[in-house]
Amino acid sequence: APLRIVGRHHFTSALKRMSAVVRRPAGDEEELWGLVKGAPEVIEQHLAQVPAGYVATHKYFAGQGGRVLALAAKRLPSRPPEDYRHITRAETEAELDFVGFAVFSCPVKRESEPTLRSLARAGQVNLMITGDACLTACHVAEQVHIHTRPALVLTALAPGTSAWAWLSVDEATRVPYDSAAGSIRRLAADHDLCIGGDGITMIHAQGQLEEVLMAVRVFARVAPDQKELIVQTLRSMGLITLMCGDGTNDVGALKTAHCGVALLQATGAQRTHKRRAPREGSLKAPKDGRAARGEGRPKRPKRDRARQLAEELDPREGPPLVQLGDASMAAPFTAKATSVGPCKDLIRQGRTTLVTTIQMYKILGLNCLATAYALSVQYLDGVKLGDSQATASGIATAACFLFLSQAKPLPQLSKERPHAQIFCGYFVLSVIGQFAIHLTLLMHAVETAKGFMPPGEKPRVDSEFAPNVVNTVSYLTQVHIMMTTFAVNYVGRPFNQPIYNNRPLFFTLAAAFASLALILTGNGEPLEDMLDLTPLPEGFRLHLLGLLGADLVLATLAESAAGALFPAKVNQKLRELQRAAGTRTRRAGETKKTK
Structure with missing residues (x-):
C-alpha cells in the first residue's frame, strides 16, 4: 500500500540521522509509523534491542569501502490528523525496531x-x-x-x-x-x-x-x-x-x-529532465479542440505545487534545501x-600564470632599462634609430610578448616551487645582473664603433637620421638585448613546456638571431638595405658577433646564479610534512619489498 509522509525531521550533521512520520493504509484503518535512517553507531543507541552481530556487520561493510546506513522503524500511536505535526523527534526516534542496513557502493574514480x-x-x-x-x-x-x-x-x-x-x-x-x-x-x-x-x-x-x-x-x-x-x-x-x-x-x-x-x-x-523540459513559451496548442475544453494545460499550477511542498515541511525545522x-x-x-x-589542473595552470607574469615583468624591466639608456645617453651623442628600424624591432618585441603568453604547463607537477613575489632577492639580483651585462655590452660596442667613423664626422643631436656605423652597431646591439631577454628569462621546465615547444616564440627568436648572424657575417645585404644599416668593417663584424655571443652566455649564467642563490621559499611546516610523507613512502616501499 502507498505511504504518505505526514511529518519530517530533517537530517542534521550534529545528530547524524533523519526521520519521517508516514501514514500507511491498513484495511479500513490507517497506521502511523516512524521511519528513521542514519549512521549505524547513532541508530544503535536508539534501538529497543540491538540485534546480535549488528556492530560486526556494519563495520564489515564499512571496512570494504561501503557507505552504510542503518534503517529502523516503529509504530506510533494513532491520533487525529491535526496532531501529526505535533509528533516530536524524540517520540519518533525512541525505542526503534531494527530493519536493516542500506549499503551503498561508491567505487573510487579511476583518475x-x-x-x-x-x-x-x-x-x-x-x-x-x-x-x-x-x-x-x-x-x-x-x-x-x-x-x-x-x-x-x-x-x-x-x-x-x-x-x-x-x-x-x-x-x-x-x-x-x-x-x-x-x-x-x-x-x-x-x-x-x-x-x-x-x-x-x-x-x-x-x-x-x-x-x-x-x-x-x-x-x-x-x-x-x-x-x-x-x-x-x-x-x-x-x-x-x-x-x-x-x-x-x-x-x-x-x-x-x-x-x-x-x-x-x-x-x-537531472540531465534527462533538463533535456526534455520544454522551453518557456514553447508549448504548442493541443489539437482536436482540447484547448477549448481546458485539456493540455497543467492540471495543477506551479504555485499550488509549491504550496503543497511548503505544507509538507516541518515549520519548526527549516530543512537544508540541497x-x-x-x-x-x-x-x-x-x-x-x-x-x-x-585540483592538479588548477595548480598547473596557476603556476604557469605565475611564472609567465613574473617573467613578463622581468623582460619588460630589462627592455625598458636598455631602451631608456639608448634614448637618453646615446641620443645625446647623436645616436638615433630610423623609422624602419624602430618599426621592425617594435613588431618583433610585440610578437614575442604575444607568443610568450601562449606558454602551456607541463602535464606533470614538479616538487620545485615558483617564486611567488616580484620583489624578492631572486628577481632583483637577476634584473640587476643581466642589465649590468647588457649595459656593458651596449656601451663598449658603441664606443668601439665610434673609432670607425670617418675623421671629423660626429653625429649631432639636432641632425636628421642618417645611417652610419654607430647607429648600425647601436641598433643591432639593442635588438640582440631584446631577443636575449626573451630567450634567457623564458621559464620552461619544470613548470612550462620548453621554449622549443612554444613554436611561434621559438621561431621568432630563431629568425631574429639568424638575421643578426647574417648581417654580422656579411651575408645580409637585403636586410641592411631594408633596415637602413651601414655595412660594418670586416674585423669589427666578427668582434661584435663574439661580443653578442658572450652577452648571451653571461646573461644566462646570471639568471641561473640568481635562481640558485635565492630559491623559492617553502613554509617550514610544509617541509616537516613533506619529510614525514617521504619517510612514510620509503618505509612502505621497504615493507612491500620485504613481503
Missing part, C-alpha cells in the same frame, strides 16, 4: 589515485576530510595511497567516557591514547592515523589540533564546522590550502581555504567533474 599520487610526488600533502565512517575512509585512503601502512583509528572505548585508544581496522591492535606532547607524532612514525569527529572535538579541547594535523592524514565522521576548523587551523600554521568538495557540507571549508574547488556534475535524471551547485556558491572555482583531477 583519483593517479591525480593524488602526482600531487604527492610534487610535494603536496594530501588530506582526506569526510563525513563517512572511519573504516570507510581508511579503505578509500588505502586505495588512493593516502594510507600506505597499517592504519590506527582513534576510538572512544565506551560512549560518553574519556577513555580513548588507537585501534587497528580489524581491532587486533590496541594502543592506549597518550595526550602527552609528541606522542601522536611518534605513533605516526610507524602507522597511518585516522581520527573521527568526536576525537577532533576532544583533541581540540586539549589544544593539540596543530600537532594532530602534522601527523594525521584522514579525518572521518566530521561535521561541516569541523571541516572548516581543520582548514582554518592549517591556514593559521602558515600553509597554503586548497579544498575540494561537492556538497553543502563543504561550503564552510571551501570558503575558508585559500583556494576552493567545487565539483559539479548533474545526475543522469540543490545542484550549492557548493559552488562558496568556491572561486567550479569544475564539472566527479574527482579531484581539477
